[in-house]
Amino acid sequence: MNPRFQGAVVIGAGPVGLFGVFALGMANIPCQVIDALPAPGGQCAALYPEKPIYDIPAQPFILGAELIERLTEQARPFNPIYHLNQQANLLTRLADGFWRVETKQGLVLEAPVVFIATGAGAFGPKRPPLDGLEGYEGTSVHYFVRRALDFKDRRVAIAGGGDSAVDWAILLSELADKVWLIHRRPQFRAQPGSLEKLMALVQAGKIDLVAPGQLSALKGDGKRLSAVLVDDLAGNLRELDADALLCFFGLLGDQSAMSGFGLDLEGGRLAVDPATMSTKLPGVFAIGDIATYPGKLKLILSGFAEAAQAAHAAFPFVHAGQVLHEVHSTTRGVPGTTSS
Amino acid sequence: MNPRFQGAVVIGAGPVGLFGVFALGMANIPCQVIDALPAPGGQCAALYPEKPIYDIPAQPFILGAELIERLTEQARPFNPIYHLNQQANLLTRLADGFWRVETKQGLVLEAPVVFIATGAGAFGPKRPPLDGLEGYEGTSVHYFVRRALDFKDRRVAIAGGGDSAVDWAILLSELADKVWLIHRRPQFRAQPGSLEKLMALVQAGKIDLVAPGQLSALKGDGKRLSAVLVDDLAGNLRELDADALLCFFGLLGDQSAMSGFGLDLEGGRLAVDPATMSTKLPGVFAIGDIATYPGKLKLILSGFAEAAQAAHAAFPFVHAGQVLHEVHSTTRGVPGTTSS
Numbered sequence: 001m002n003p004r005f006q007g008a009v010v011i012g013a014g015p016v017g018l019f020g021v022f023a024l025g026m027a028n029i030p031c032q033v034i035d036a037l038p039a040p041g042g043q044c045a046a047l048y049p050e051k052p053i054y055d056i057p058a059q060p061f062i063l064g065a066e067l068i069e070r071l072t073e074q075a076r077p078f079n080p081i082y083h084l085n086q087q088a089n090l091l092t093r094l095a096d097g098f099w100r101v102e103t104k105q106g107l108v109l110e111a112p113v114v115f116i117a118t119g120a121g122a123f124g125p126k127r128p129p130l131d132g133l134e135g136y137e138g139t140s141v142h143y144f145v146r147r148a149l150d151f152k153d154r155r156v157a158i159a160g161g162g163d164s165a166v167d168w169a170i171l172l173s174e175l176a177d178k179v180w181l182i183h184r185r186p187q188f189r190a191q192p193g194s195l196e197k198l199m200a201l202v203q204a205g206k207i208d209l210v211a212p213g214q215l216s217a218l219k220g221d222g223k224r225l226s227a228v229l230v231d232d233l234a235g236n237l238r239e240l241d242a243d244a245l246l247c248f249f250g251l252l253g254d255q256s257a258m259s260g261f262g263l264d265l266e267g268g269r270l271a272v273d274p275a276t277m278s279t280k281l282p283g284v285f286a287i288g289d290i291a292t293y294p295g296k297l298k299l300i301l302s303g304f305a306e307a308a309q310a311a312h313a314a315f316p317f318v319h320a321g322q323v324l325h326e327v328h329s330t331t332r333g334v335p336g337t338t339s340s
Numbered sequence: 341m342n343p344r345f346q347g348a349v350v351i352g353a354g355p356v357g358l359f360g361v362f363a364l365g366m367a368n369i370p371c372q373v374i375d376a377l378p379a380p381g382g383q384c385a386a387l388y389p390e391k392p393i394y395d396i397p398a399q400p401f402i403l404g405a406e407l408i409e410r411l412t413e414q415a416r417p418f419n420p421i422y423h424l425n426q427q428a429n430l431l432t433r434l435a436d437g438f439w440r441v442e443t444k445q446g447l448v449l450e451a452p453v454v455f456i457a458t459g460a461g462a463f464g465p466k467r468p469p470l471d472g473l474e475g476y477e478g479t480s481v482h483y484f485v486r487r488a489l490d491f492k493d494r495r496v497a498i499a500g501g502g503d504s505a506v507d508w509a510i511l512l513s514e515l516a517d518k519v520w521l522i523h524r525r526p527q528f529r530a531q532p533g534s535l536e537k538l539m540a541l542v543q544a545g546k547i548d549l550v551a552p553g554q555l556s557a558l559k560g561d562g563k564r565l566s567a568v569l570v571d572d573l574a575g576n577l578r579e580l581d582a583d584a585l586l587c588f589f590g591l592l593g594d595q596s597a598m599s600g601f602g603l604d605l606e607g608g609r610l611a612v613d614p615a616t617m618s619t620k621l622p623g624v625f626a627i628g629d630i631a632t633y634p635g636k637l638k639l640i641l642s643g644f645a646e647a648a649q650a651a652h653a654a655f656p657f658v659h660a661g662q663v664l665h666e667v668h669s670t671t672r673g674v675p676g677t678t679s680s
Contacts, residue, residue, distance in 0.1 A: 019397050022395070058359075071398050074397070074398065074400040304641050304644075
């Protein structure tokens with residue numbers, strides 16, 4: 001594929017990045033979008049898909065997942081190309097002024113405009129601070145379940161106190177040889193219905209509840225786990241002879257990739273000119289939670305306005321010599337609709 | 341009524357003013373809202389209620405009237421008090437730092453915070469440039485029809501080329517003694533269905549079409565009309581013996597009231613600090629199309645972000661000494677909802 005196109009690379013497909021695609025589209029700038037997660041939506045979709053949001057203008061009540069659905073739909077007429085499961089980590093300027101964006105996974109895109117809409121960063125799982133953890137990842141230690149059947153007849157320790165931990169404990173108790181559920185507190189933050197099921201399975205001896213309990217160490221050959229040591233927070237260690245460990249501690253934003261962008265972070269954020277949302281690199285804009293300027297509020301609705309601002313300022317980088325009239329959507333419409 | 345309250349006076353109930361009510365509510369600041377029109381909604385409701393808008397984030401397609409409905413609903417939990425048919429035209433600072441807002445109609449409100457969200461101004465009808473017009477207004481010359489029956493058995497000249505002119509010509513042709521429809525061009529900008537009806541009534545002699553035609557002069561005693569002179573744009577005058585004239589030339593923004601605010605307009609707009617949306621008067625903020633700052637885009641969605649910005653900056657004027665935490669709506673919810 002030719003990596004080069006006359007448009008914008010949008011890094012981050014959270015709500016602000018998605019609205020950026022729409023705003024760029026209204027300015028007649030085509031987009032390709034990179035995101036580290038397997039689906040668009042960023043935090044909204046990954047962290048709180050079922051949590052209501054009240055402060056989206058003209059949406060008295062909307063769930064994170066629905067917000068993302070509507071933003072994706074709004075961007076669709078402009079035919080954005082999504083590159084998912086890709087973590088952008090290198091930004092370099094080419095001799096002709098284009099920007100080259102590269103991902104960890106080897107994708108290369110070149111365009112005159114880059115929108116950085118990475119929010120709190122590329123999301124990855126929160127990892128427990130255990131010696132030798134990395135060696136076990138992917139074989140014995142997991143942060144997501146891809147196929148439940150992978151754990152059939154195994155001895156599985158599950159750590160965490162939220163819905164994921166509780167739901168997988170319930171589900172795997174039918175398949176696995178043994179299931180432990182480890183949590184620092186006896187209380188879980190999960191759906192009441194799930195908690196009832198959990199308690200019934202604990203009573204029936206199908207799930208071994210280890211709470212309070214905190215992961216203390218891993219035992220094994222460095223790749224394959226033979227046991228997990230758990231601290232009961234009273235100074236006693238218990239050894240669970242598990243051959244798999246599932247950790248559900250949530251996701252964590254990771255800004256480390258930004259170091260390859262050649263931009264200085266100020267307290268984890270990029271300083272921009274609020275009139276244009278431009279970083280110090282010409283053609284590179286930052287919008288949403290990653291951007292900062294005097295008075296900046298970390299609100300989704302502020303990110304939306306920043307996206308419009310940046311798209312307006314990006315116009316001459318793609319359409320040199322042309323004039324972008326402040327056209328209202330009511331006058332022009334969007335592709336695929338009948339303008340009135 | 342005690343004019344004084346510990347909150348904000350929002351001048352202008354267009355989309356941005358309405359979202360300002362919500363944003364102020366989230367900052368625990370109660371509002372009273374003044375608008376010159378008889379209903380909230382500003383331009384959206386008065387000028388294009390049935391026109392689709394495409395660039396409201398997460399609303400791929402919404403009509404002006406629906407947008408206003410949803411914004412009003414979103415503001416409702418904060419119990420704003422609306423003062424409609426009121427045109428704010430005086431702003432004065434009191435000794436204790438409060439602002440007194442007065443309207444043409446005699447309403448007085450006093451509060452520490454004022455949000456100016458007047459957009460293109462208080463809307464009024466576009467008036468034809470005719471000598472002595474004012475003397476006839478309200479008796480013989482009208483810009484709105486309050487009761488169709490007021491025109492029963494009268495001789496009515498209707499001027500304009502849009503839906504209002506066409507629809508009232510059709511309706512009054514059943515009631516009035518005589519109806520003329522005057523328009524500069526033979527073409528009308530009206531619903532096809534209405535045009536068909538119009539043409540049928542013209543054929544039947546129920547409506548006298550005067551097109552091309554332009555209002556040229558009024559005849560009468562200075563208060564009661566006896567005739568309207570119409571120019572056929574070829575230099576010929578025709579006298580219509582009308583005793584009523586209805587003009588439907590649309591609405592026009594009127595910023596004249598702003599002269600009583602003690603603020604300088606820059607090209608018809610108020611300069612603000614984009615970090616806070618504050619005007620040069622402490623506690624007085626401007627948001628939406630009336631506000632200007634470097635890079636300002638006249639978009640509804642930009643006005644929404646400005647409202648949030650201004651509400652944040654207004655907080656210390658109402659809640660001195662307290663700290664407004666950047667609380668997300670997902671964490672706290674709004675009144676009348678269950679926060680999760």
